[in-house]
Amino acid sequence: MNKEQVKQIKRFENIIHLVDAIFLVIYVGLFIFLFSKITVPDLPPEVFTNFEYTIFGMDIDTFTLNTWMSYLAIFIIVTFPLTFINFKKTKFREFYEYSRYVSSNYFVNAIVSLLAFNPVSFVLKIIASRRILLQSEGYGFKEASKRIWAGFKNLFKKKVKVVEEEDSDLKKAIRRQTAFTFMRMFFSYLFLSIVALLIFVPFYWMILTALKTYYESNLTMTPRFFISLSEMQWMNFKYVLQEVDFSIYIKNTLYVGILSTVGTIITTVLAAFAFARLEFKGRETIFSVLLMTMMIPGELYILTNFLTVSQAGLGWVGGAEGTNSYFLAMIIPFMTSVFYIFFLRQTFKQIPETLYKAAKVDGSSDFKYLTRVMIPIAGPTIFTITILSVIGSWNAFIWPRLITSVGDVNEGRMYWLISVALRDADFTTAGTNPRVMFNMQIAASAIVTIPLIVVFLLLRKYIMSGVGRSGTKG
């Protein structure tokens, strides 16, 4: 393939990704639209009610709506990673990498698109597949299918055995060894699969339970391991967001997470720069004192920090209704981190000193050097810190719970973060004999967990590189 053809193919591929992305947006939009149409029963749903809906002029019941939403969810789950992966592949694929494998990849992709109800992408991908095949191998689908068929037949053809009498002992030994290796591989994969299954079961059970009815999650004696698409109660998520106020808690968490992350980045970048580049007396001493604080357990701080932010100190929490600023108390103490300063300093130190000297000769100030040279070079590390910090805020539990539990409790609960809400929010049924609705509680857990998993799968590289150096959770 020559350069011009590759250019054309890449343009064509990008059009495909655009179409995929548009369809993804349509799926998500439709999903949200249907989600907004769901009726939440007035009373906690002890008894399942079948509602009538009119959507796009059609009269449907709850089961049909559930089925539609389930299909849309599946389409989203399939399309999103495919689009993402394909886009990345196109971006980094060199001209010599175009071959029949890329073509077959698009062919399979096309079939998946068709199954995901996306005929436009299907047609485009088939065309892309054919073009790549023609231009890289020089033959079309007809020839390709002939070759595949031939290869398929070859696979089952009886191989002519060449019997050699001599060295039969060696042959036997080799065969035994091969069998042994095979067995070991088999048991390796078996072991790994069992462990992976054990890791995965809680996630599966969480998602399944989140979609079950109250009756099925609480009362039935024989829980099912699969449920049909029409039985998936998407209403549970709406109930949790609306009636248990999780939309407020998610908003709080994002607010706290973003602000404390921005603060953390600013303070740590400045401090790490000073520790990495500026020569001043006592630099190593201050730095080692900071490092020493890393092994002090957080429980030692919490007591005094609690006093500091409460009425005895800054007065951010614990006062009368309306005088509290819970967000300040949640954000300010977490606007810096010794570990991130350490982490960034290591990265900054790896940047050659000569660059700094050169910048000095050119008469640029330290701050300009920091923003124009060091931050761009250390970009991946800063990005890692950002993700880890946001994840940390998303999972914060002890401190937010402590400070929202003092003073006016009713005001405090408007400032709960999601972890606190998971533990303390009211998931019980109404009435004289309240019982926890496990499907709702687990649905809330799923709402908290799924965004984290999506973020992790998208940014795995950054997260794992950051975690590899940290060692502590959260």
Next chain:
Amino acid sequence: MKNTLANWVWSVRNFFQGIKEKLHLNINLPTWVKALIYLSPALILLGVFTFYPIINAFRLVVYQGYQLVRDVDGVLRESITGYTLFGNFAQVLSADNFILPSSHTNSSILLNTLAIVFISVPISILLSLFVAATLNSIKPLKGFFQTIYFLPYITNTLAIGLVFAYMFKSGSTGIVNQFFMLFGVEPVSWIERGATYWRAMTVLIAFGVWDGMAFKIMVFMSGMQGIDQQYYQAAAIDATPKRRIFTKITVPMISPMIFYIVVTSVIGAFKTYSSVVAIFGDTATPDGANYNLKTIVFHIYDYIYSGEDLSLAAAASIILFAIILALTLVQMWVGKKRVHY
């Protein structure tokens, strides 16, 4: 629009530049002043929320009965009943159920913590070691398995704790009981009314192992990838069995990682708190049980939440700090002396 904005920024910049030149501010600041400017945001925050709390904890611990009391004029004041040097430590250590079970509660905080340390930590380390070694020996699907194994690390403890509590539900509703029923075992109560101590502890340990494996597998994997292939090639020439390769090459070569993991997981086990709250709630007790599953950190938060005698909270957190300090020192000492290849 964009142009005017740029112009505006530029003119503001020029304005400040002019002031700077007029006032002869262009002289270079001494490095320590610059360093102070760069460090000040972080140092101020650390000073208020890290260094001061450490000092304050040691201040509180010499008071007796430290409490915040509201005055007649509505101002909070510190109120103490006296001074003591070790009284608070003695009171924490001799509190009911701290070291030994008492007559009314059939468990103790220290024994709970030690049970977690001595059961959950070895299981998860051994399992992670095997998983890492197996994972390192395969090629296809390696990335897939690695991703799956890492999932528990980024999850929210509370969320998965609630899922675990639901999975271990009593009767035949829980998936764990369903699993055991396949083998003809009668369904039992794990965390609800009627659960025995060790059943409840099993749930906690299972959660600890599940939650803790991700990080350990990752550290072991990176350790094993750093081992020089020469050793394995030499072993292959000698036709060394796999088991011996594992015990004689892999484990000794990654012994620094193993040791690091042992210490951090022991520290982590001492700090178990969120998972207990997630699975058992604030009482840390299954309904109607005469034991609880409180850990040392749980005990500290009990003191803080009660707010009656914060000196005791300070004393308990200093005890925890001492334990962790001792473990860290052991790690550093042994790391220098014993761990070698």
